[in-house]
Amino acid sequence: xxxxxxxxxxxxxxxxxxxxxxxxxxxxxxxxxxxxxxxxxxxxxxxxxxxxxxxxxxxxxxxxxxxxxxxxxxxxxxxxxxxxxxxxxxxxxxxxxxxxxxxxxxxxxxxxxxxxxxxxxxxxxxxxxxxxxxxxxxxxxxxxxxxxxxxxxxxxxxxxxxxxxxxxxxxxxxxxxxxxxxxxxxxxxxxx
Amino acid sequence: xxxxxxxxxxxxxxxxxxxxxxxxxxxxxxxxxxxxxxxxxxxxxxxxxxxxxxxxxxxxxxxxxxxxxxxxxxxxxxxxxxxxxxxxxxxxxxxxxxxxxxxxxxxxxxxxxxxxxxxxxxxxxxxxxxxxxxxxxxxxxxxxxxxxxxxxxxxxxxxxxxxxxxxxxxxxxxxxxxxxxxxxxxxxxxxxxxxxxxxxxxxxxxxxxxxxxxxxxxxxxxxxxxxxxxxxxxxxxxxxxxxxxxxxxxxxxxxxxxxxxxxxxxxxxxxxxxxxxxxxxxxxxxxxxxxxxxxxxxxxxxxxxxxxxxxxxxxxxxxxxxxxxxxxxxxxxxxxxxxxxxxxxxxxxxxxxxxxxxxxxxxxxxxxxxxxxxxxxxxxxxxxxxxxxxxxxxxxxxxxxxxxxxxxxxxxxxxxxxxxxxxxxxxxxxxxxxxxxxxxxxxxxxxxxxxxxxxxxxxxxxxxxxxxxxxxxxxxxxxxxxxxxxxx
Numbered sequence: 304x305x306x307x308x309x310x311x312x313x314x315x316x317x318x319x320x321x322x323x324x325x326x327x328x329x330x331x332x333x334x335x336x337x338x339x340x341x342x343x344x345x346x347x348x349x350x351x352x353x354x355x356x357x358x359x360x361x362x363x364x365x366x367x368x369x370x371x372x373x374x375x376x377x378x379x380x381x382x383x384x385x386x387x388x389x390x391x392x393x394x395x396x397x398x399x400x401x402x403x404x405x406x407x408x409x410x411x412x413x414x415x416x417x418x419x420x421x422x423x424x425x426x427x428x429x430x431x432x433x434x435x436x437x438x439x440x441x442x443x444x445x446x447x448x449x450x451x452x453x454x455x456x457x458x459x460x461x462x463x464x465x466x467x468x469x470x471x472x473x474x475x476x477x478x479x480x481x482x483x484x485x486x487x488x489x490x491x492x493x494x495x
Numbered sequence: 496x497x498x499x500x501x502x503x504x505x506x507x508x509x510x511x512x513x514x515x516x517x518x519x520x521x522x523x524x525x526x527x528x529x530x531x532x533x534x535x536x537x538x539x540x541x542x543x544x545x546x547x548x549x550x551x552x553x554x555x556x557x558x559x560x561x562x563x564x565x566x567x568x569x570x571x572x573x574x575x576x577x578x579x580x581x582x583x584x585x586x587x588x589x590x591x592x593x594x595x596x597x598x599x600x601x602x603x604x605x606x607x608x609x610x611x612x613x614x615x616x617x618x619x620x621x622x623x624x625x626x627x628x629x630x631x632x633x634x635x636x637x638x639x640x641x642x643x644x645x646x647x648x649x650x651x652x653x654x655x656x657x658x659x660x661x662x663x664x665x666x667x668x669x670x671x672x673x674x675x676x677x678x679x680x681x682x683x684x685x686x687x688x689x690x691x692x693x694x695x696x697x698x699x700x701x702x703x704x705x706x707x708x709x710x711x712x713x714x715x716x717x718x719x720x721x722x723x724x725x726x727x728x729x730x731x732x733x734x735x736x737x738x739x740x741x742x743x744x745x746x747x748x749x750x751x752x753x754x755x756x757x758x759x760x761x762x763x764x765x766x767x768x769x770x771x772x773x774x775x776x777x778x779x780x781x782x783x784x785x786x787x788x789x790x791x792x793x794x795x796x797x798x799x800x801x802x803x804x805x806x807x808x809x810x811x812x813x814x815x816x817x818x819x820x821x822x823x824x825x826x827x828x829x830x831x832x833x834x835x836x837x838x839x840x841x842x843x844x845x846x847x848x849x850x851x852x853x854x855x856x857x858x859x860x861x862x863x864x865x866x867x868x869x870x871x872x873x874x875x876x877x878x879x880x881x882x883x884x885x886x887x888x889x890x891x892x893x894x895x896x897x898x899x900x901x902x903x904x905x906x907x908x909x910x911x912x913x914x915x916x917x918x919x920x921x922x923x924x925x926x927x928x929x930x931x932x933x934x935x936x937x938x939x940x941x942x943x944x945x946x947x948x949x950x951x952x953x954x955x956x957x958x959x960x961x962x963x964x965x966x967x968x969x970x971x972x973x974x975x976x977x978x979x980x981x982x983x
Contacts, residue, residue: 325960394649439705457518
């Protein structure tokens with residue numbers, strides 16, 4: 304690691320109050336940055352607007368997979384309980400007649416349709432969430448900062464990443480300084 | 496931009512946590528529990544729970560060696576204690592989902608102090624519950640017949656059976672509860688990771704925190720996902736106990752064949768769950784000194800909930816009796832007046848029903864005891880609510896015992912009547928599940944933040960920016976008069 308080289312990864316500005324963070328966020332938003340973020344110890348309401356974020360569409364994923372769950376349940380139950388043939392060779396093809404009901408009685412299958420719908424919806428929401436926010440990721444350069452540990456306690460941060468097209472060592476620094484952060488630092492990452 | 500976190504002054508609301516509590520105080524109080532050496536009381540309780548868990552292991556080993564004959568189950572009381580315990584435990588779990596999901600949808604801010612705790616309780620209670628039907632099958636190594644997987648018999652489950660619905664409902668409930676719980680924990684694991692002094696802790700919590708960095712773009716999706724979890728957990732929790740009640744309601748046994756069962760079971764489940772949350776919370780807030788985060792105000796609200804659900808349960812009891820009388824069905828009336836109430840109808844030897852005392856214990860604990868919460872003094876007195884919550888738990892166990900045993904031990908045909916006596920193994924198995932529950936629970940309070948740190952912080956005064964004052968709405972018509980951003 305003797306000849307390691309470093310390049311700028313992001314600017315990290317620290318603030319003490321939600322209001323200072325929000326007003327700074329509005330400045331960064333208006334300056335037209337795209338690859339930047341606010342870091343807060345809890346979900347802070349009003350920041351969607353202050354950062355100019357569009358609503359998330361994770362609900363679409365959850366809904367689609369919920370419906371897939373319901374459909375899976377219908378197919379599974381009809382195939383294994385009601386059909387008299389077994390194309391998949393899984394030991395089905397034996398209609399179960401219980402309680403004088405038709406083998407494919409629909410009302411009695413509602414509870415399992417519901418439960419499987421919920422189950423797949425839950426898994427889709429979990430993995431959809433992790434997919435959209437691109438976690439797990441343990442190696443983000445922001446963790447190089449010692450002060451960043453406050454972001455899960457009681458401090459508020461704005462980070463502007465170097466891969467933003469508007470990122471400029473001088474101008475970005477000047478913008479963040481004009482928002483009066485309590486601390487401002489440039490974080491570098493190793494170039495491999 | 497007055498967010499919902501702000502108390503509504505017109506309604507006399509105030510901030511939940513004491514004036515002047517900072518975000519750092521919250522972190523210190525909650526994360527500190529996992530960082531400081533365990534109090535001696537924790538070790539005592541842990542060793543005790545672990546011993547009881549060992550008793551459960553021994554009882555189960557004996558059961559598997561000898562077979563289900565070691566229990567008091569018999570013909571006609573086939574279900575007996577196993578299903579009683581199953582329904583009781585799973586009901587306990589429901590309050591956790593109610594607190595974490597339903598109160599979330601209703602924007603009840605006070606839930607933040609107790610939801611993590613209650614969710615953990617849900618997960619552990621459902622584990623204990625799931626044990627009973629599994630061992631009740633007699634040969635638990637064949638339990639995989641219950642799942643829709645090809646097996647050597649070339650037989651598939653009968654999906655029209657409520658018992659199969661139960662398999663799906665309970666396993667879905669457990670899975671979704673674990674996921675919901677874990678998603679809520681991610682930011683708090685990050686807090687613990689960032690406070691860790693030694694590498695093992697940092698790596699372990701860091702692993703579970705998934706590299707969480709509190710980014711608002713993450714929080715935005717996270718909050719929506721959390722809302723979706725709350726949205727699907729709410730009908731889920733209602734469905735689970737409804738499905739459990741279908742196990743009874745779809746049969747033709749007098750005392751079970753009742754359309755009131757689904758709402759009645761759900762209300763009872765929430766009632767008993769709240770009672771157990773209360774019991775455990777009172778112990779933990781004292782042992783770990785969290786009185787400032789779980790305040791008397793929170794406890795007062797929980798007691799009101801218990802009063803409300805207790806009244807629902809009382810209504811269900813009364814309505815069951817009314818319908819038994821109104822139906823003019825002699826079997827239904829027999830179960831209620833003879834088997835449960837113990838009088839009104841004598842058997843062929845002129846005797847009252849021998850299990851009457853269980854019914855009266857149930858009514859006393861579930862209907863009479865919670866009435867004390869009409870009084871504010873009782874709702875805010877820790878000893879009173881502690882005793883009441885334990886009595887309610889006992890009463891709710893008796894409710895399931897009454898439903899299962901007194902409906903089946905003397906039903907249609909006197910020649911098929913029997914009696915139920917629990918055996919020592921019954922008792923040890925049931926007590927043993929407390930060992931399982933408390934062992935898991937004590938590990939939880941020791942290693943996982945038992946209160947949702949991030950959520951509590953969001954309810955603090957000034958936790959959210961006042962965008963209006965910052966001039967965020969400049970562009971809106973009529974808002975031009977707002978002062979420009981003051982220099983910080």
